[in-house]
Amino acid sequence: MSPPAHVLVFPWPLQGHINSMLHFAAALVGAGLHVTFVHTEHNLRRVDPAAASPRLRFTSVPDGLPDDHPRSVGDLKDVAKSLMTTGPAVYRALLASLLPASTHADADADGRGFPPVSCVVADGLLPFAIDIAEELGVPALAFRTASACSVLAYFSMARLMELGEVPFPVGADLDEPVRGVPGMEDFLRRRDLPSSCRRHADTHEVDPLLQLLVKFTLHSCKARALIFNTAASLEGAAVAHIAPHMRDVFAIGPLHAMSVAAPAPAASLWREDDGCVAWLDGHADRSVVYVSLGSLAVISLEQFTEFLSGLVNAGYAFLWVLRPGMVGASQSAVLQEAVEAAGLGKARVVDWAPQRDVLRHRAVGCFLTNTGWNSTLEAVVEAVPMVCWPFFADQQINSRFVGAVWGTGLDMKDVCERAVMEGMVREAMESGGLRMSAQALAQEVRRDIAQGGSSALEFERLVGFIKELTA
Numbered sequence: 001m002s003p004p005a006h007v008l009v010f011p012w013p014l015q016g017h018i019n020s021m022l023h024f025a026a027a028l029v030g031a032g033l034h035v036t037f038v039h040t041e042h043n044l045r046r047v048d049p050a051a052a053s054p055r056l057r058f059t060s061v062p063d064g065l066p067d068d069h070p071r072s073v074g075d076l077k078d079v080a081k082s083l084m085t086t087g088p089a090v091y092r093a094l095l096a097s098l099l100p101a102s103t104h105a106d107a108d109a110d111g112r113g114f115p116p117v118s119c120v121v122a123d124g125l126l127p128f129a130i131d132i133a134e135e136l137g138v139p140a141l142a143f144r145t146a147s148a149c150s151v152l153a154y155f156s157m158a159r160l161m162e163l164g165e166v167p168f169p170v171g172a173d174l175d176e177p178v179r180g181v182p183g184m185e186d187f188l189r190r191r192d193l194p195s196s197c198r199r200h201a202d203t204h205e206v207d208p209l210l211q212l213l214v215k216f217t218l219h220s221c222k223a224r225a226l227i228f229n230t231a232a233s234l235e236g237a238a239v240a241h242i243a244p245h246m247r248d249v250f251a252i253g254p255l256h257a258m259s260v261a262a263p264a265p266a267a268s269l270w271r272e273d274d275g276c277v278a279w280l281d282g283h284a285d286r287s288v289v290y291v292s293l294g295s296l297a298v299i300s301l302e303q304f305t306e307f308l309s310g311l312v313n314a315g316y317a318f319l320w321v322l323r324p325g326m327v328g329a330s331q332s333a334v335l336q337e338a339v340e341a342a343g344l345g346k347a348r349v350v351d352w353a354p355q356r357d358v359l360r361h362r363a364v365g366c367f368l369t370n371t372g373w374n375s376t377l378e379a380v381v382e383a384v385p386m387v388c389w390p391f392f393a394d395q396q397i398n399s400r401f402v403g404a405v406w407g408t409g410l411d412m413k414d415v416c417e418r419a420v421m422e423g424m425v426r427e428a429m430e431s432g433g434l435r436m437s438a439q440a441l442a443q444e445v446r447r448d449i450a451q452g453g454s455s456a457l458e459f460e461r462l463v464g465f466i467k468e469l470t471a
């Protein structure tokens with residue numbers, strides 16, 4: 001009899017990647033598999049150490065940066081460079097140590113036994129993790145934490161370039177429609193493409209980051225399968241267009257809401273403010289605007305001022321996540337005072353919120369969001385209308401889906417003006433149409449994840465697929 005399946009899950013060391021891959025890990029554990037989840041040493045020190053369970057354990061690799069490196073958003077390039085340079089050797093050694101030859105007595109600190117690793121699920125943005133696993137004889141699958149629609153845009157980039165759609169000409173009209181991304185020609189404009197499509201627009205060069213993202217995307221074709229945290233009712237068409245590029249594709253989300261999942265352990269890299277929910281308890285139904293721009297966005301003081309004025313002028317109570325360091329060099333305490341003074345007792349500012357609890361709270365009426373893919377899924381599941389202010393990466397295309405495809409929110413992209421913000425927040429809070437669309441979509445997604453729904457069935461198929469790889 002073959003040993004039980006044991007999956008090594010390796011995300012990019014960023015909050016948005018860790019969250020969805022940890023929900024995935026928890027779902028595998030819920031299905032009876034063993035999981036070793038790889039953090040960087042730096043992140044492992046920041047998450048809850050009590051989070052492990054009998055079949056889920058955490059391990060870490062160094063990210064190659066000195067301990068005192070700030071690893072802030074502005075330093076992402078350092079993290080990426082260091083991880084790509086030092087990551088392969090340490091990951092190879094880690095994986096080799098978890099293979100049959102060296103794991104006869106593989107037990108963690110509590111003496112619980114784990115079978116040898118039989119399969120790797122690596123972030124699609126860590127291509128070395130796929131190659132090294134296969135070199136060591138371990139089947140590897142890729143997991144993308146971003147939307148399938150954004151990944152389809154990367155898959156379509158050669159065609160977009162052939163058609164002359166990317167890179168944009170100097171001074172291009174960003175409202176021009178874009179041809180070349182299958183299934184999206186009716187609604188996709190230049191401004192909706194992933195943000196790296198527009199960088200370097202003035203030099204006619206293709207942005208190096210875009211080149212890298214396309215390279216990594218195409219590299220996932222080497223994996224045994226590609227996994228998306230999405231659902232058929234959200235992105236069925238995009239997933240179907242990606243399928244011919246891959247050996248297999250699984251759409252198994254939204255993972256945070258899957259009933260098969262054993263609850264995922266807490267994974268916040270910041271300390272959650274635990275007074276948020278009590279504060280919301282004191283508010284009427286659908287009377288509060290929740291504002292969060294995710295884990296990476298950084299805004300200028302001018303943009304902060306427009307946000308603040310727009311929110312105050314809209315007149316509702318608001319809960320605003322302002323991560324330390326998020327507004328240029330400004331100190332959190334100064335910003336907090338500014339918000340509280342302007343908010344006339346109606347505002348609450350926190351460094352980091354328990355976002356899923358906030359979004360499911362009856363007092364929240366709309367979500368002013370960066371449309372990071374996790375936040376988008378979390379709002380969709382809770383049927384909360386969105387005002388979208390996409391910052392970068394897949395967020396530009398995600399917000400187009402919210403505004404023009406699903407009709408569950410308003411897309412404010414590329415504008416940061418108080419009057420526009422005020423108007424959109426009011427509309428999102430008051431519009432029965434948006435709320436009805438949000439509720440209808442949430443119902444469809446809930447059907448996808450319920451027993452017998454497309455995501456639930458795909459997840460079962462994936463568990464079978466992984467077990468067969470182990471046999």
Ligand code: UDX
Pocket residue numbers: 014015016017019145146147268292293294295296297321351352353354355356370371372373374375376378392393394395
């Ligand atoms: C980036 C990308 O843009 C995203 O689309 C990609 O898939 C992952 O990385 P990020 O800024 O991290 O996004 O946003 P998002 O994907 O929404 O992830 C943020 C996560 O942090 C969400 O799960 C959200 O619930 C959580 N969060 C955010 C909190 O728990 N508390 C907060 O206060 C803010």
